[in-house]
Structure formats: structure tokens, C-alpha cells
Amino acid sequence: MSARKSERLMNLLITLLVSRGYVTKQRLREVIPDYKAAATDDAFERMFDRDKDDLRALGVPIEVGGYDPLFDDEQGYRIVRSAFELPEITFEADEAAVLGLAARVWQQAGLASATSDALLKLRAAGVEVDREALNVAQPRLAADEPSFEAFWEGVSTRRPVRFAYRTSASTEPTQRHLQPWGIVSYRSRWYVVGHDLDRDDQRMFRLSRVVGDVELIGPEGSFTVPDGTDVRGLASRLAPDTTERTAHLRVRPGRALALRHRGAGVESAPDGWDRLEIRFGRVESLADEVLSYGPDVVVQGPDDLREVVVSRLRAVAGAA
Numbered sequence: 001m002s003a004r005k006s007e008r009l010m011n012l013l014i015t016l017l018v019s020r021g022y023v024t025k026q027r028l029r030e031v032i033p034d035y036k037a038a039a040t041d042d043a044f045e046r047m048f049d050r051d052k053d054d055l056r057a058l059g060v061p062i063e064v065g066g067y068d069p070l071f072d073d074e075q076g077y078r079i080v081r082s083a084f085e086l087p088e089i090t091f092e093a094d095e096a097a098v099l100g101l102a103a104r105v106w107q108q109a110g111l112a113s114a115t116s117d118a119l120l121k122l123r124a125a126g127v128e129v130d131r132e133a134l135n136v137a138q139p140r141l142a143a144d145e146p147s148f149e150a151f152w153e154g155v156s157t158r159r160p161v162r163f164a165y166r167t168s169a170s171t172e173p174t175q176r177h178l179q180p181w182g183i184v185s186y187r188s189r190w191y192v193v194g195h196d197l198d199r200d201d202q203r204m205f206r207l208s209r210v211v212g213d214v215e216l217i218g219p220e221g222s223f224t225v226p227d228g229t230d231v232r233g234l235a236s237r238l239a240p241d242t243t244e245r246t247a248h249l250r251v252r253p254g255r256a257l258a259l260r261h262r263g264a265g266v267e268s269a270p271d272g273w274d275r276l277e278i279r280f281g282r283v284e285s286l287a288d289e290v291l292s293y294g295p296d297v298v299v300q301g302p303d304d305l306r307e308v309v310v311s312r313l314r315a316v317a318g319a320a
Contacts, residue, residue: 008034012051013060013079022065022076052077057155057182057231145207150214151192154180157220160197164211173211178203179223182231189285193235195223204238247278247286248300255296259289273298283308 011032015023029035029044038044052062063078147163154161161180164173177197184191189206196203250273251259260266265277280286287308290297299306 004034008032009051009054013055016062016077016079019078022063022078024076028077054156057225058184145190145210147207147210147214148183148190150216151180151183151207154178154214154216155182155192157216158223158225159216159220160218160222161214162217163214165205166209166211168209176205177217178205181225181229181234183207184231184235191235193231193238202234202238204235244279244281245302247280247302247305249276249278249290250274250298250300251276252296256293259293259297275300280305287312 015028015031035044038047056062061079063080064075160177162177165176166173179195180192181194184193191204191206193204253274259276259278263276263278267275269275283305286305290299290309291312299309
């Protein structure tokens with residue numbers, strides 16, 4: 001995916017996320033540069049439809065509704081924040097971003113200024129903007145898997161893919177064929193979800209277990225994603241069961257908002273820190289998350305989680 005398209009998708013995401021109401025296509029065309037530059041109305045419609053499909057393929061819940069409650073003839077679009085923060089979806093919407101899209105493009109040159117420009121234009125066009133809504137799109141998780149781009153191209157162009165895959169129980173990779181429906185970040189790991197052509201069933205594959213290059217096979221539009229497919233929900237159903245435990249953390253006041261969002265039993269301690277309880281499954285995944293906050297989060301227990309965090313910190317200190 002080109003940097004220009006990534007930026008356009010991010011601007012569309014931001015526009016729909018920060019608006020307090022539905023945004024019409026006409027206003028989207030006014031505030032998003034690529035839409036405004038479209039040569040014809042048809043060209044804009046095609047571009048906008050593709051972008052909506054791409055965001056939905058990443059699991060972004062775009063809602064369609066009436067822009068003006070007094071009229072039924074003008075439709076608009078928005079992303080409801082509550083739908084974007086479903087607790088069962090563990091890609092941590094407060095930290096990561098739109099299932100990898102924002103994580104890949106947020107730091108590209110010019111994106112921050114483009115975001116500011118989009119917000120200013122929205123306000124100028126009379127759209128009521130909720131700037132705080134952007135907090136759900138602050139990426140802390142980098143989509144650095146080598147196969148990410150190839151899978152994403154398969155998702156966006158509807159082309160099947162062929163790749164070698166090594167499961168956790170095998171030492172040798174096997175050849176797999178997949179119709180990729182979407183890419184999700186689940187428990188701090190990247191997965192591709194789709195229809196497994198070898199098993200003739202829905203499957204989810206972890207990108208870090210893909211061996212070698214991913215090959216796109218077949219022409220664009222070779223398959224269609226079934227109507228009503230919820231990629232995030234599908235990932236949750238396909239993920240292996242993990243026994244959940246409780247982690248006890250110390251958190252600086254006002255820090256680690258995503259952890260606070262998922263946590264329970266937040267208490268203020270006499271030392272000025274907050275005590276937080278978090279339910280978790282995989283030690284490695286929570287360790288990754290805790291370490292991303294640096295000195296703002298300290299693990300009190302369980303011991304195996306604390307040991308993993310301390311071990312990684314010592315390794316970093318030793319390499320410095």
C-alpha cells in the first residue's frame with residue numbers, strides 16, 4: 001500500500017472518529033485532499049467506496065446514518081468510539097491503531113500536519129469535532145512483520161495468497177493457501193484471518209510464524225468476503241483458549257490509560273502510585289505491553305510475569 005493511500009485512509013479514519021455526528025460524503029470530499037482532487041464525482045465515489053472497504057477489512061466499524069435528524073435523505077458516516085473499544089477485542093484500541101493501519105503510517109512524514117489540517121477543515125466546514133477521540137488511535141504496537149505488506153495487499157485487492165507456515169507444534173513449515181479477509185492485532189500479535197483453501201474453513205494465522213515470502217496468486221477480485229463478516233469477532237472465536245490470570249501492577253497517576261481502560265480494582269496507594277488489576281492470558285503479550293510504558297508501570301505479580309519483564313529490562317541495559 002502506497003504512503004499516499006495510507007495517509008488518505010488515516011485521514012478518513014480520523015475524520016470519522018473525531019466527528020460528534022455523521023459526516024456526509026460531500027463534507028468528506030471537502031476536507032480530505034485526495035477526495036477533493038478527484039477529477040469527477042464518479043472517481044471520488046469509487047475511491048471512497050474502496051477506502052471504506054479497506055477500513056472495514058481492518059475491522060474498523062463504520063456506521064451509516066442520518067446526518068440531519070429532521071431529514072431522511074442525507075446519509076452520513078461515523079465511527080462510534082464505544083464500538084471501537086470493545087473489551088473482547090484485545091488489539092488495545094487505546095494503544096494500537098486500527099488493526100495495524102495507523103501503526104504503520106502514523107509516523108510517516110507529513111502525517112501529523114495532515115491530521116491537523118483535516119481537523120481544522122472539519123471545524124471550518126461546521127463539523128463538531130471531538131479531538132479527544134483520537135486517543136484511541138495512538139499506536140504503541142509496530143506492525144513490523146515482514147509479511148504484513150503482502151497480506152495487506154491480498155486483503156485490499158481480494159487476491160489469494162500462498163505461504164509457508166510453521167505451527168507451534170511443528171518444526172517444518174507447510175505450504176498454505178488462503179483467501180485473506182482481514183488483518184488483526186490480537187493479544188499483541190499480528191494475525192491474518194480468512195478462508196483456508198486447504199482446509200476449506202475459516203482460519204487465523206500468526207504472521208510471525210510465516211516462513212519466507214508470501215506470494216499473491218490469482219487476479220484481483222478473485223474472491224469476496226461474505227456479507228456481515230466481523231473480522232475482529234472471527235479472530236476472537238478462532239484464537240486458542242488461554243487460561244486467564246490476574247496481574248497486579250503499580251501505575252503512575254494519569255499514565256497507561258489503555259491498561260486502566262481494561263483494568264479492574266484501581267486503587268490509590270500511599271506512595272502516590274495507583275494499584276491496578278489486569279486479567280491476562282499470555283505472559284509474553286502482557287510483558288510486551290507493560291514494557292511499552294517504560295518506568296510508568298511496575299509489575300508486582302505474578303512472579304513469572306515480573307521475571308519476564310525484569311529479564312528483558314536487564315537485557316536492554318546490558319546491550320546499552
